[in-house]
Amino acid sequence: MTDLILNKTGDLDIQNGDIMIGYSDNQHQEHILLANKGDFKEFPELGVGINNMLNEDDFMPFLIDAKKNLEYDGMKINNIKFEENGNLNIDGYYK
Template sequence: MEFCLMTDIFLNKTGDLDIQNGDIVIDYSDNQHQEHILLANKGDYKEFPELGVGINNMLNEDDFLPFLIEAKKNLQYDGMKINNIKFEENGNLNINGDYQ
């Protein structure tokens, strides 16, 4: 099976265009796309109003399972094949999957 590595306009840590030597940086962007989908709320992407997980909304929740299900559905909709998605003991979200 062949996996594709997405390249796209890259954003820096503050969310601004990453510009180096006067040029917009084009780089590996899979992680950036995942982050944007997890942070976005439904309706943030006008062309795809059902895309978005709204991770900030789950911060006060005790049950993380609905969030993990929603994250998996949204990432699959974006073209990822998800093998596993879970929270680690340290609180980090681990996404095991690749874009097809």
């Protein structure tokens, strides 16, 4: 998906006076995973709240919620899992 690109601080990425536009799928995934329910006023049920999961021992409810939220955003999820190194691996694409 092509959209506005944000920099590392969450502001519009502006280079040479131009707002950057480019591939934004990973950016959308990140925003959904970080957002809590209610953060997106137009879609109050969207958001996973990954920060709330950090002290949990059972990750399965988080993975289920993440899959549901990403599918709600239009992704086709083949698999979502935590790798042994702790990284979240999302095998999916936007339709």
